[in-house]
Amino acid sequence: MVKSMTGFGRAISEEGTSRSFTIEIKTVNHRYFDLNVRMPRTLVSLENKVRETINSKISRGKVDVFISQNSYDEQDREICFNEEISDNYFRCLEKIKGKYDIINDISISLIAKFPEVITMEKKEEDLEQVWESLRTPLIEALDGLVDMRKKEGEKLHEDILVKCNNIKQLVDEIEEKSPIVVKEYKLKLEGRLSELLESTVIDENRIATEVAIFADKASIDEEIVRLNSHVVQLKENLLKEESVGRKLDFIVQEMNREANTIASKANDLEIVNSVINIKNYIEKIREQVQNIE
Structure with a gap:
């Protein structure tokens, strides 16, 4: 059975998880297989798997894939204290106090306001787990696209x-x-x-x-x-x-x-x-x- 090279597929991952993905795939005619994937930088390491999955079902055409991610997990970030930077700030303040013979008003709130002393960093994610969450809507969008074609x-x-x-x-x-x-x-x-x-x-x-x-x-x-x-x-x-x-x-x-x-x-x-x-x-x-x- 022949398939057209023109089609569109869209899928959203199920609710109730810590993150959701919205995936849209559109294809038009092209002499060869031309795949363009747009996805968040945090997911770039999964791009090869996305390409392999798409290539397993589409062999020809210009393919544009758009992947967006929403995270609902407030625990996916952690507060980090950079002790080395904090020590450097404190030593500098001590030098200033000694040189100018001023009242020592160094406090926790003062040091905490300095850049890079306290930062919020994203926890390292389990890529296999993320891929499992991404793979389901990707397959669903692909199936919709192939069905239209x-x-x-x-x-x-x-x-x-x-x-x-x-x-x-x-x-x-x-x-x-x-x-x-x-x-x-x-x-x-x-x-x-x-x-x-x-x-x-x-x-x-x-x-x-x-x-x-x-x-x-x-x-x-x-x-x-x-x-x-x-x-x-x-x-x-x-x-x-x-x-x-x-x-x-x-x-x-x-x-x-x-x-x-x-x-x-x-x-x-x-x-x-x-x-x-x-x-x-x-x-x-x-x-x-x-x-x-």
Whole structure:
């Protein structure tokens, strides 16, 4: 089943925990896999795990991931006393008192106000525990994204199949018309020669030779076989459970190549008009394939 490269997924971790995560993932079409993750600096060490998880479910497209965190645990920080800095401040105050012979008013509140004496620091977290809290909403957002990509992929699949059937019908019409072109050419050639030569006897062998040369130049049997084969390959790849976007793009290019060859070789207006319609369907398929993973 094909998947579109366009999608969106969002999830929020369950309430009642010390922290919550909000995760949003959006994807658009891209020739390769391009992943951009935006997350708090405190979670940067988990980025590789986030990337591996996403890459396990998405193989192609431009992927933007936004992770935000809210912490509700008041005990995740601790008050720290920097004894060395406090001692230095105290010694400096003692020197000032001795030099200027002033009243000693050194107090705890005074020293505590100096920078870096008392600080609030975040406790070191258990990254495995944080990852378990993050992983659940990440998977949920990914599942929502993949589900959206599958649904859009189903619509693309159905529409491409309709266009493939239309192309097959036009190719069948061209195949049926192709032998008639040679016969019409022979009749036109005989008519023109009759007008030019009038009473002179026409050399049938010469006419047969000219018709054979024309038939060889205008033969589109191989192109028709290849074009039909490409249509079958396109349908078969649409059913595969893997990333097929780039392969489909290549098949569509080959279909367009065969259609151009048929148009250049077939000396018939009706066939050329059919090829124009085929190329129109191929172009529409090409645009849709650009958005398939």
